[in-house]
Amino acid sequence: MTDAALFWSPILLTLKLAGLSTFVLLLLGTPLAWWLARSKAGWKDGVAALVALPLVLPPTVLGFYLLIALGPDGPGGAVASLFGGRSLAFTFEGLVIGSVIYSLPFVVQPIRNAFEAIGERPFEVAATLGASPWDAFWSVAVPLARPGFFTGAVLGFTHTIGEFGVVLMIGGNILGETKVLSVTIFEYAETLNWAPAHLLAGGMLAFSFVVILLMMRMERKLRHRHDG
């Protein structure tokens, strides 16, 4: 493997992981956020607390339980055996699962808040104008919650890029498959290779900063468009 490949592989892998995870998170997180925003079920708070757990759990704890869950003692093993495998650990797919759980609250929370901010009235109006609940979701809720989707996507993406503890527990450090940026930087630091460590870490820092800056600008623009 050339040095260039060794250098770029973690970067591309990390971007791929963050991108796919964010996509999955939006897909799964949106109905969840919708339910949390609109449901009157008594156990709603319990579900919300579960979703928020990754906010307070040390990533290593999360990774630890993931290791068991992804292996032959857990559901991951059952899924893997469908494809002739034994475990979902040490696979890119396993990392996606871990990332989705790890970044879930960062995506669900902003979307839920955006849905809640809409209030009840626009849905009543939509109903009296002939929109079924499904129709109202797409024609009223989604457009009005757009800033929430945006924030959630950006937070989920950047959070996954920085993911370390979870990857350390279930990744296995396989180049091109599970060796992401954070782990690579850690390895360089452990082996006292300061130059590439600085380069990659600095790059990550700059990238995250730019992304967050852009996000704030975009959010302001989106908000102003609504106010007319």
Add this chain to the structure above:
Amino acid sequence: MKGMWQRQKILLHLLLASLLGVSDAVSGDQARVAVAANFKLTAITLGTLFTEETGHQIAFSYGSTGQLYAQITHGAPFDAFLAADQARAERVISAGYGVAGSRFTYACGRLALYSRDRGLTLSSNSILEDGIRRIAVANPRTAPYGAAALQVLERLGATDQLAPKLVQGTNVAQAFQFAFTGNADLAMVAKAQVIDPTVAGSHWTVPQTLHDPIAQDAVLLLRGADNAPALAFLRFLKEPTAQAAIRRAGYGTAGGQTGD
């Protein structure tokens, strides 16, 4: 049922062991010693023996060798350093934080091949079997046990065949974890991890001939140059009582005697 509980207990302990940077609370006049994480259990035993014999207290801090090195070279208040290799112990001295000439080998790491399935007879042929999908090792770049594991594969002529099956943990504790949870079929771990008969599974001690010695060196740090407990502890490590304890724990000793 009981076996499962044992598993959980061991797993939990290993989790704590691999959570880097755990240290014991401490106060008063004593020595602070930084210890490579894989030596933690043995260090505790040695610490107790040392205190019984001399009355001095040792406060241990654990971490990966690389992390401890970084801490020491940035002013962490340790008096002595027990590394998991020789290279970083020497670097501490050349970086100006260690006392020249104080470096010595306190233990020799031994490799073991481990599987969580009980009652297996493992040998060098076990890793070559077709049914093996994943073999866990410690990261060869950051952990000397990992580098030694790769040497074993090389000397068995199996590097090309097995390279795609390798998964790396950050250290041997994690490599063990991978095998213990069933995610990896086999793991190359430190013998010290599996020598306890209560550890569930089967293991095979890798012959010393298959890899370079994993010499683990200790160094007196400048900060501890006048620290009586620290000096006494490093002396203690070379004594027969300590050496016997180290061998019992599954390491070899610099005296050439290998534990089995």
Add this chain to the structure above:
Amino acid sequence: MTDNWLEASYHGTTGGFRIDLDFATPLEGITALFGASGSGKTSILRAMAGLDRLPGSLKVGGDVWQDDSAGLFLPPHQRSVGYVFQEASLFPHLTVRDNLLYGQKRIPLGGTAPLDIHDVAALMNIAPLLDRQPGTLSGGERQRVAIGRALLRAPRLLLMDEPVSALDQRGRDKLLVCLDKLHKDLTLPILYVSHDTGEVARLADHMILIGNGKKLAEGPTRDIFERLDILPPDGRLEASALLEAMIVAHDLLTHLTHLRVGRHDISIPHITGDVGNTVMLRVRARDVTIATSKPEGISIRNILAGTISEIRQDAASPHVELLVDIDGGHVRAQVTHDACADLGLHEGQKVHALVKSMSLDGYAR
């Protein structure tokens, strides 16, 4: 009942209100649900739209929208209903044009023939606003768009919840003019919730008086107004009668309009309207003075001869309520107990009713 009636029956609780009423109203013109704040009229309106669930039943023309005994309840989006809220509630993410078209796009196949957006925009006086964002409109403009949006749904029934309450005086006047036009030009039946006698007098053909979740009276507006046992929810002093009048002439010099009610000539401050048109006059009881003989040398121009047809004494009230039969209609009056006793007022007595020109409100019909 025929196909052209709305029959509602609700008995239950919703949002803290206990509702117990049955009513029927023809599906034409404007019917007011008239009551004080907290009388439950909004709860009833919302239940009719299906927004809240009240135990009961609702039949609109030949369609059953709710029938608890049959386990039937149509959700709002399956009811051919238009709803105008007190606050316009336009979709902030759509232009005025897209707001207007939102309901029209969702008319089920085979529904009523759609209206043209430009016709509705002209009717509601919002044509120049089509490409604007809702956030840039005034309160009155927003409300007119909201009404237009409901109209474009081509509903069987239009429900309006105090649409002018949230507006300032100017916005209110403009909107009421629009509603007048709506009333005249469209055959759409409207249910109009209000607590204001003036609005009801101006707009409603029929009314249902609501109090504490119960129906207190129902019938043509004029008839209910003339019932002395009923006092308006917005206060005893709002008690009024309605007179149908024809425009005879406009006097530009004195800024007056001359009307004819039965045999009487009435003059009021100038209103727009062609000669020969009919207007409704609202006469507040408190503005009517009773004289037992025709007065002379008095500034009041409108002196109407008539007969007292009903007197109602209420010891708890400072007033005695009177109904005076004049040629062409009735007029209500309120006098003190003293005056009543002094003048010896009694039913069947011939009297004159005096009304200052300034006191009369004329609504074009």
